[in-house]
Each structure stands twice: as C-alpha cells, then as structure tokens.
Amino acid sequence: MKRLRFRTAGESHGRGLLALLEGLPAGLSLVTARDVDPELKRRQGGYGRGRRMKIEADQVEVLSGIRLGETLGSPLAMIIWNRDWENWTKAMAHDAPPDDVNPKALRSMYLPRPGHADLVGVLKYDRRDTRDILERASARETAARVACGAVAKRLLAEFGVHIGSHVVAVGDVEVRVPDELPEDLNQAVDENPLRCLDPEATAAMVEAIDRAGEAGDTLGGVFEVVARGLPVGLGSHVAWDEKLDGRLAGAIMSIQAIKAVELGDGVAAAGRPGTRVHDPILREDTHRTGGGFRRASNRAGGLEGGVTTGEPLVLRGYMKPISTLRNRLPSVDLRDGSEADAATERSDISAVPAAGVVGEAMVALVLADALLEKFGGDSVGETRRNHEAYLKHLQERGYGERPL
Numbered sequence: 001m002k003r004l005r006f007r008t009a010g011e012s013h014g015r016g017l018l019a020l021l022e023g024l025p026a027g028l029s030l031v032t033a034r035d036v037d038p039e040l041k042r043r044q045g046g047y048g049r050g051r052r053m054k055i056e057a058d059q060v061e062v063l064s065g066i067r068l069g070e071t072l073g074s075p076l077a078m079i080i081w082n083r084d085w086e087n088w089t090k091a092m093a094h095d096a097p098p099d100d101v102n103p104k105a106l107r108s109m110y111l112p113r114p115g116h117a118d119l120v121g122v123l124k125y126d127r128r129d130t131r132d133i134l135e136r137a138s139a140r141e142t143a144a145r146v147a148c149g150a151v152a153k154r155l156l157a158e159f160g161v162h163i164g165s166h167v168v169a170v171g172d173v174e175v176r177v178p179d180e181l182p183e184d185l186n187q188a189v190d191e192n193p194l195r196c197l198d199p200e201a202t203a204a205m206v207e208a209i210d211r212a213g214e215a216g217d218t219l220g221g222v223f224e225v226v227a228r229g230l231p232v233g234l235g236s237h238v239a240w241d242e243k244l245d246g247r248l249a250g251a252i253m254s255i256q257a258i259k260a261v262e263l264g265d266g267v268a269a270a271g272r273p274g275t276r277v278h279d280p281i282l283r284e285d286t287h288r289t290g291g292g293f294r295r296a297s298n299r300a301g302g303l304e305g306g307v308t309t310g311e312p313l314v315l316r317g318y319m320k321p322i323s324t325l326r327n328r329l330p331s332v333d334l335r336d337g338s339e340a341d342a343a344t345e346r347s348d349i350s351a352v353p354a355a356g357v358v359g360e361a362m363v364a365l366v367l368a369d370a371l372l373e374k375f376g377g378d379s380v381g382e383t384r385r386n387h388e389a390y391l392k393h394l395q396e397r398g399y400g401e402r403p404l
C-alpha cells in the first residue's frame with residue numbers, strides 16, 4: 001500500500017526547519033518557487049501577527065527528491081532557514097556554553113506559560129529551562145508542514161482536487177458565510193487581512209485584535225477548509241484507523257493551539273433530528289467524481305462512513321488564543337517554586353488566518369495520502385491511469401441486474 005509520510009525537524013530560533021516528504025510518485029512537476037514559496041508567504045500573513053514575521057521571508061531550499069523540475073520518487077527534503085537565527089546563535093548554540101558566558105545571552109525561561117507546552121514539557125523531558133521545550137513546541141514548525149502540504153496540493157491538483165480556506169470567526173466576531181462559497185476560495189480571501197469573506201466582520205475583527213493587543217491579551221478563532229474535486233471512495237469504513245474523518249481530525253488537532261475540529265455541520269447536527277441532518281441522494285449521471293450520484297445538501301461535509309462522497313470536503317478548526325500573554329497569568333518560578341507571573345516574549349496577538357493555511361496543508365497531506373492509498377502508482381502517470389480507470393468504471397457500472 002503506497003503511503004505519503006512527512007516529518008519535520010527544527011526549533012523556532014534554531015538554524016532552520018527541515019521538511020521531509022516520503023512516498024511521492026515520480027514525475028510530478030514541481031518548482032518550489034512557484035508551488036511552495038507562495039504557500040509559505042500565505043502562512044506568514046494575516047492581521048495580528050507579531051514582529052517575527054517581519055524578520056522572516058520563508059522560502060525553501062531543496063536538498064533532494066527533485067531533478068529538472070520533476071520529482072524522482074525519492075524522499076523530498078526541503079530546508080527553510082530561520083533568518084532570526086543570527087540573533088540567537090548563543091542561546092541556541094549546539095555546543096555547551098563557554099564558562100564566561102553572560103547567562104542573559106542564553107535566554108533561559110523559568111516561568112512556564114499556562115496553555116503552552118512549557119510546564120508539561122520540562123516535567124516530562126526532565127529539563128530545567130522551558131526554552132528546551134518551547135523552541136520545538138512553537139508554531140514556527142508549521143512552516144515546514146506548509147512546505148510539505150504545498151507539494152501534496154501540487155499532487156492533488158493533477159487529479160482535479162483543489163483546497164482553500166477562510167476564517168469564519170476571530171474571538172467573538174463571526175463571519176456571515178454565504179450559502180455558495182466562491183469556487184476559488186483562496187483567491188477570494190487572500191488579499192483580505194483576516195482571510196475572510198465578510199468586509200463588515202473584517203473591520204470588527206481588526207478592532208477586536210487591536211483591543212486585545214492593547215490589553216496584553218490574545219484571540220483565537222475558527223477557520224474552515226474546503227476541498228473540491230475529490231472522488232467518492234477515499235478512506236474506508238472497514239477499520240477505525242482507515243476512516244478518513246478520524247485521520248483528518250487527528251491531523252487538524254495536531255496543529256499548535258487547535259482545540260476542536262468539526263466536519264460538515266457536525267456540532268449543530270447533534271441537536272437536530274436525522275431528517276434534517278442527512279443528505280438526500282440524487283442521481284446525476286454527469287457527476288463523475290460522485291460516481292453518478294449527487295447530494296441535495298452537504299451537511300455531512302463530504303464524508304460518510306469515513307469515506308469521501310464526491311461532494312466538497314468541509315472542515316473547521318477551532319483555535320484557542322495564543323498562550324504568550326503580556327497580561328501575565330499566575331505561574332510558578334521553576335528555580336525556587338515561588339509564585340510568579342508567567343513569562344512573556346514577542347509573539348502574535350492572533351494567528352487564525354495563518355492557522356487556516358496550515359489547516360489546508362494538513363488536509364492536503366491527509367488527502368494526498370488517501371489518494372495514493374487508493375490509486376497507488378510509482379509514477380504520476382500510473383496513479384493517473386488508475387484514477388481514470390476507477391472513474392470510468394463508476395460511470396459504467398450501472399444498476400440492479402446489469403452491473404458490469
């Protein structure tokens with residue numbers, strides 16, 4: 001069974017971030033300046049981001065896996081160098097510090113922030129300095145995820161699958177989402193500072209973020225990811241760990257600061273009768289990716305039984321407010337156990353638009369994995385032939401007494 005796997009390495013203020021993607025078929029046209037760097041730029045944007053995003057101009061350098069503009073089927077390794085590293089060479093040095101080092105230069109942090117991995121990390125890994133934990137726990141790591149996700153998107157595009165996202169809430173400001181989303185969601189929202197479809201809500205979100213910033217506070221929110229063009233039949237109902245809804249939810253929940261995931265109308269559906277939840281089945285011979293069927297609605301968000309239905313996949317990620325607060329919460333000083341307010345350092349006030357871009361990347365990686373699981377292929381051509389044959393068979397299989 002062919003699978004797409006990715007790993008990342010790197011600390012927030014270390015030398016850089018490594019993104020490793022394994023299992024790609026050969027022959028995928030891939031130009032990182034065209035396909036990957038623009039996605040990294042999208043992740044860096046959004047109103048409410050901190051000064052770090054002014055320092056960085058994320059782009060990848062390829063170490064392996066591509067030759068002459070096409071993938072080789074070998075592991076794809078990409079590096080994103082941290083520009084800020086220059087300012088952290090002493091604090092993030094790989095070697096033990098010299099005896100005469102100024103302790104300030106090590107930028108140690110002993111006041112764990114509630115909500116961050118600081119305290120649980122030092123206890124679990126038996127460290128004293130929370131910097132040993134927070135550097136890896138930081139959402140800076142998501143730049144490497146987005147690099148891998150951009151390649152997964154490139155692969156999915158070969159099969160007519162396109163992924164976009166938009167912000168639907170920041171703090172208590174909610175967007176009025178139109179009944180019909182624009183076909184190209186990212187094109188519609190990427191120029192908006194909050195990546196949202198509602199200008200009125202945008203203004204209110206900007207104001208809410210400004211107010212939170214003035215109060216030394218932070219704001220979370222909700223993003224929605226939509227994937228179009230998926231064929232019916234990715235994922236499987238046969239085993240818990242093959243169900244695509246579980247795989248998607250796990251992937252989204254693994255994003256820093258995400259505390260809940262919703263598929264389709266999931267939350268509201270729990271309070272409605274079944275007749276107002278399930279999506280009536282209609283015949284539509286021309287709906288190729290749906291296998292000749294269409295749904296009158298898409299409250300299921302494009303998944304039934306852990307399997308894609310051929311309708312758009314719709315998923316929401318709920319982000320908590322960032323845990324670095326200038327208005328510090330009570331904590332404990334790890335040096336002497338005394339009561340003390342939590343540490344604070346440069347951070348974002350809100351990063352919901354960026355989280356949406358990361359959500360797209362994680363969805364792309366899970367979907368590309370599920371696509372390769374279903375269609376296999378050592379080369380894109382082979383995957384494409386298998387995909388085509390499947391869709392053709394769905395179109396021809398017929399009903400009742402005359403199955404092919």
Ligand code: EPS
Nearest residue numbers: 050052137138139140322324346347348
């Ligand atoms: C991030 C880089 C970080 C933070 C943010 C995400 O940069 P720095 O810590 O140098 O300001 O802006 O990380 C967090 C909010 C966090 O809690 O770790 C990025 O590249 O996305």
